Amino acid sequence: MELEKNINKIHTFFNKNLETQTEKLKHAFRFFDKEWKNVHEVGIYEFIDSSLSADEMNPRLEKHLSSLMKYTKDIFNHLFISTSQRRMSRYEKQLKVILNVRDVAKRRCNHFNEYLNVRGQRNVTMTAYHNDFPGLVHFVYINRNIDQLIAPTINVNTDSRTRTSKIPTYAIIKQYLWDFWQYAEQMVTEGYTSIIIKHGDFSYSYFLWFEDVLGKSLTSQRSLKSLFQSKPPTGILSGTFYKDIIRYLFPSEAVGSVHCYELVCIHVGIVSNDFVVTSCKRLSRLLWEATGEAHSPVNLL
Secondary structure, eight states, X not given: OHHHHHHHHHHHHHHHSGGGXXXXXXXXXXXXXXXXXXXXXXXXXXXXXXXXXXXXSOHHHHHHHHHHHHHHHHHHIIIIISOOHHHHHHHHHHHHHHHHHHHHHHHHHHHHHHHHHHHHHSOOSOTTHHHHXXXXXXXXXXXXXXXXXXXXOOOSOTTOBOTTOSSBHHHHHHHHHHHHHHHHHHHXXXXXXXXXXXXXXXXXXXXXXXXXXXXOBOOOSSOHHHHHTSSOOOOSSOTTHXXXXXXXXXXXXXXXXXXXXXXEEEEETTSOHHHHHHHHHHHHHHHHHHTTOOOOOOOOO
């Protein structure tokens, strides 16, 4: 019978692992075994084969079955619920293995971490852009076609401070950049693709434009504003957001035939807007050449 098979499984388990069992578990099993013998002697199989209901069960059989159930629960509790020393030891061994795997992975990833740190700090070969583009403080160029971002290192002393702040200069420029980028994203949702504003000591500019595979500027007949009414603004890590924009603005163009670019620049505030536009045209052309996409400069405005 199925009942006999299950009881035999419990006996086999305890006989194979008798030396590793706790005293409480051994005690519970001894009484479990005793009650099973009593249930067997009182006539559990005869009752199962009969047509009697549970209310008509022999009182002695009912008593021994209740005890058998109690010790079965005790065994289950000791094996799977209670935090015995044996169970904790197994947990500690598993934890040790996990920590060892973590340490090995961490050591192997350190090489890539150092490489990415260097690439993140020195990802533009033109380190003398300040000489080539006077008045340019910083820029970020993004090729949305291949998901490539280029930005130079802010070459200032990490211990430098402004006269009125204890915050390092590079941290201030970084915060200015991200504050403006957030503003530019909001303006894009209103349909603007070219922005130049002056705030404080700096002039900020943002350009979003599209080209075909030959580098010719493309003009959409649809408005970005209508698209962004149903989509929230995005950031640099945008997934397929800009690909969705291309499909919306240029529905008749083949997939991959429209390239999307973004350029954000920070200039000193004394330069004129015309100077900013001219500087950004030259910069975008140089960046195309540096990234292997040598196109003719486009009209950003």
